[in-house]
Amino acid sequence: MKSIRVGVDLAKLVFQVHGVNREEKPVLRRRLARDTWIDELIEQVEPGCVIGMESCAGAHHWARLLQSRGFTVKLMAPQFVKPYVKSNKNDANDAEAICEAMSRNSMRFVAVKRIEQQDIQAVHRVRSELIEQRTAKANQIRGLVAEYGLVAPKEMTQLRRAVPIWLEDADNGLTYRFRRLLRGLWGDVLVLDSRVKELDQEIELIAQSHPLAKLLMQLRGVGPIVATALIAAVGDGAQFKNGRQMSAAIGITPRQHSSGGKERLLGISKRGDSYLRAMLIHGARSVIRMAKAKDKTDRLSQWVMSLAQRRHPNVAAVALANKTVRIAWAMLRTGKDYQPALAMG
Numbered sequence: 001m002k003s004i005r006v007g008v009d010l011a012k013l014v015f016q017v018h019g020v021n022r023e024e025k026p027v028l029r030r031r032l033a034r035d036t037w038i039d040e041l042i043e044q045v046e047p048g049c050v051i052g053m054e055s056c057a058g059a060h061h062w063a064r065l066l067q068s069r070g071f072t073v074k075l076m077a078p079q080f081v082k083p084y085v086k087s088n089k090n091d092a093n094d095a096e097a098i099c100e101a102m103s104r105n106s107m108r109f110v111a112v113k114r115i116e117q118q119d120i121q122a123v124h125r126v127r128s129e130l131i132e133q134r135t136a137k138a139n140q141i142r143g144l145v146a147e148y149g150l151v152a153p154k155e156m157t158q159l160r161r162a163v164p165i166w167l168e169d170a171d172n173g174l175t176y177r178f179r180r181l182l183r184g185l186w187g188d189v190l191v192l193d194s195r196v197k198e199l200d201q202e203i204e205l206i207a208q209s210h211p212l213a214k215l216l217m218q219l220r221g222v223g224p225i226v227a228t229a230l231i232a233a234v235g236d237g238a239q240f241k242n243g244r245q246m247s248a249a250i251g252i253t254p255r256q257h258s259s260g261g262k263e264r265l266l267g268i269s270k271r272g273d274s275y276l277r278a279m280l281i282h283g284a285r286s287v288i289r290m291a292k293a294k295d296k297t298d299r300l301s302q303w304v305m306s307l308a309q310r311r312h313p314n315v316a317a318v319a320l321a322n323k324t325v326r327i328a329w330a331m332l333r334t335g336k337d338y339q340p341a342l343a344m345g
Contacts, residue, residue, distance in 0.1 A: 003028045003045045007099030008053045009091050010062065018095035019045060029092060038065060052102030054078045055110040063112040074102045075110040111239035113232075120206060121232035124225075127199040128275050134192040141185050148173050203228050212236065216328055218338035220300070221283030221320070229276045230325075236332050243326030251277050252322045268318055277321075284320035288313065298340060 003019025006028065015037045019028030032040050041051075051066055053059050055075040063073040076098070084097035101107055113121070138159055142152035150166060150173075153159050163186045166172060167179060174182070207213040207224035216227040233250070240246040247253050251271035257264045270277070288308055291301040300323075308316035331338060 003049060005050045005099060005103060006041065006045055006052070007095045007097070007102065008051060008062075009095040009098060010053055010056060010058055011091070014091075016091035016095040017041060018092070018099045019049075020099060026096075029095075031091070038069065042069065048072060050074060050102065052076060052098045054081055054098060060113045060118065064115070067112065073112060074107075075112060076101055076107060077110060080108060109239070111235060114235065117232050117235055120228050123199055123202055123206070124229050124232060124275065127196060127203070130192055130196050130199070134189060134196065137185060137189050137192065141182065141189075144178075144185075145174075145182070148178065150174075200225075212332060215331055215335070215337070219324055219327060219331075221280075221287040221324055222328070223283065226276075226279045226283050229273075229279055230328060233273050233276050234329075234332075237329045238333070240329060243329035246329045247322050247325040250280070250325060252280065252318055252325065280321040280324060281317050284317040284324065285313075287320060288316060300340065 002021065004022055006017055006019040009016040009018075013034050015032050015034065017028060017030055017032060017037070018026065021027045028044055030040075045051075048070060050072045052074045053062065053076075055077055059075055063075060066073045081094075081097050081101045084101045085093050086096070087093060102109075138156060141159070141163065145152055145166065153162055163182070166174065167183060167186070204224050206228050207217060210228070210231065212231050213224070213227040216222050216230060217224065222230075234240070234246060237246055240249065244253065248269070249272050251269045251274075253269060254265040255267060255269045257266055284304075287301075288304055290296070291305050292308075296302075304316055304320050307319055327338070330336075
């Protein structure tokens with residue numbers, strides 16, 4: 001009897017599979033080579049078999065290939081699979097745990113990303129890494145010049161003004177050798193600036209050509225970066241039942257530690273994509289600043305300014321980011337334009 005449900009433990013070269021039949025008895029336990037594993041799997045499973053994998057490196061690629069062969073694919077977060085691992089951890093036990101976890105009615109699954117989403121996500125990942133490298137270079141400059149009695153400004157904009165002045169000032173105590181080092185470091189920062197600018201332009205082009213991105217950019221605090229990062233992370237939002245689920249997946253809803261009928265809400269859970277969450281909160285901060293500066297009187301501005309007065313500004317920014325995500329989900333699912341009158345509904 002062939003398998004109707006198969007768990008696959010992915011690796012670089014060898015994949016472990018575990019399949020069960022209609023009677024929930026194991027009938028397939030094999031290690032398959034990367035180059036031939038799909039063809040070998042097809043021979044031992046029923047048509048339309050359900051295949052489960054952990055959402056890890058390469059999972060979305062294999063999921064798309066399996067879907068093209070007519071299989072139903074379910075991806076799961078590794079932390080949701082771990083409780084089903086019996087005894088010691090090895091490839092065979094991991095595959096069995098995946099097969100068991102995917103059978104649970106309460107299991108949460110990860111939507112398979114399209115190629116387009118992964119392209120957009122790759123742009124954001126590279127941009128994020130370049131910004132981290134630029135920050136590291138700037139901090140290295142600050143630490144080195146401090147040993148020569150120079151106090152580097154905290155803000156990047158001011159540091160850009162200070163470094164050329166230090167290099168030109170012959171009386172600030174910097175040696176010739178260190179000036180050469182500093183000039184090289186500063187050149188590295190400028191190169192990283194140029195690369196980040198190129199990717200910002202790429203993101204701008206994506207946002208202007210993508211219909212969902214243009215729709216999301218109607219929201220306050222959502223520009224090309226936030227809009228495209230949202231699309232890369234959640235697509236059209238079809239995997240979520242409501243806006244709160246999408247917000248919880250991004251990690252901007254409160255954590256719970258409740259027991260005995262007593263509800264206790266903590267800080268935000270910080271689940272999901274930290275880069276996307278940071279961009280959403282930065283966008284919310286800009287909305288709050290503009291609302292205060294221009295004394296806006298619409299309901300959303302009044303609500304967030306009132307909250308910022310009663311609570312810490314960061315709390316208000318996170319609350320606004322949460323509301324933005326919920327509105328974004330509604331817009332993605334309905335395809336309708338942003339309606340300010342309904343924002344506080």
